[in-house]
């Protein structure tokens with residue numbers, strides 16, 4: 001039996017390692033495809049954007065001894081039983097795990113693709129970091145948690161820069177009042193200018209244009225607003241939602257193609273409270289669940305339904321501060337939140353835990369407690 005996992009991000013790695021561990025005596029071949037051998041720590045790309053260097057985490061080293069075949073390549077097409085790569089190679093599969101994640105949306109607002117930087121890769125984040133040393137004002141477009149973390153990180157690393165965070169909504173809107181107030185006070189302390197209700201309608205070579213015509217000048221624009229997924233799933237004929245994510249049944253199989261599982265940012269997974277949004281917190285449990293399901297199927301048993309509840313919204317505010325809002329399973333805020341050095345330690349634990357979890361997963365399979373957060377049902381092997 002051939003199991004092909006597309007994408008070696010947080011969820012693809014979790015799925016591949018989990019499947020290999022759970023099927024190691026069953027004659028199953030697991031293949032993992034990714035464009036680079038270096039693991040992209042997306043959770044930390046705002047650190048790269050502000051000039052910090054990350055550890056060199058090598059996927060082939062992590063896979064060593066697991067029996068997983070690693071294929072370096074870019075997927076360009078998916079057919080009924082095989083996947084095509086950009087260099088013309090074809091990879092057959094019986095079961096596909098689709099884990100291609102998402103990237104910042106550079107298509108919706110004119111000028112983003114040509115004039116803005118994104119956190120879509122470590123290379124682009126590093127180019128942006130170099131640009132920061134040549135300018136005096138930077139605009140961060142998008143006041144979601146990625147925009148907030150980026151603005152804070154840049155302001156802390158480059159106190160000489162004017163950092164402007166432009167946001168339609170109030171940053172931290174999903175948090176409780178006190179955690180949100182803490183977040184805003186931290187941004188103010190770091191000297192970030194927050195403009196709420198600011199809708200960017202165009203990115204220009206030297207700044208952005210807002211609805212109403214005002215132009216905000218900037219030497220560089222970092223775009224963090226909205227995400228888009230690969231068009232491959234729709235092109236392959238899988239049922240997708242309005243954002244191009246694969247619609248799954250309750251066991252995380254494609255509703256149109258039962259031999260395809262979808263996980264992480266690339267999947268539209270419905271729970272009682274709605275469709276879960278793209279985070280590691282939710283994505284890693286989806287991948288662990290799929291690994292358990294495939295392990296069950298290989299033994300002739302049925303996969304179980306996936307159930308997930310959020311536990312937190314951890315937000316770094318530079319290296320020296322953070323705020324962690326604890327949540328109910330539907331991601332609405334509870335009363336409890338952490339700030340200051342306890343929150344910094346918590347956030348650092350969350351960011352570093354996936355790679356450590358991969359090592360545990362490689363060794364112990366499904367018997368791993370997932371420290372990055374999120375609650376999922378566990379399936380026995």
Ligand SMILES: Cc1cc2nc3c(=O)[nH]c(=O)nc-3n(C[C@H](O)[C@H](O)[C@H](O)COP(=O)(O)OP(=O)(O)OC[C@H]3O[C@@H](n4cnc5c(N)ncnc54)[C@H](O)[C@@H]3O)c2cc1C
Nearest residue numbers: 007008009010011042074075100101264265278279280281
């Ligand atoms: C700056 C930043 C901070 C964040 N902070 C948090 C946080 O604190 N907590 C949290 O829970 N979430 C956070 N997120 C969100 C989190 O990073 C994503 O939800 C997570 O990475 C999704 O995992 P994934 O495996 O689905 O996708 P990814 O990790 O993006 O992995 C997808 C993989 O697929 C590969 N790929 C894509 N297309 C192709 C192709 N055509 N062929 C071959 N390979 C391909 C990519 O190269 C990549 O390796 C943050 C995101 C950013 C950008």
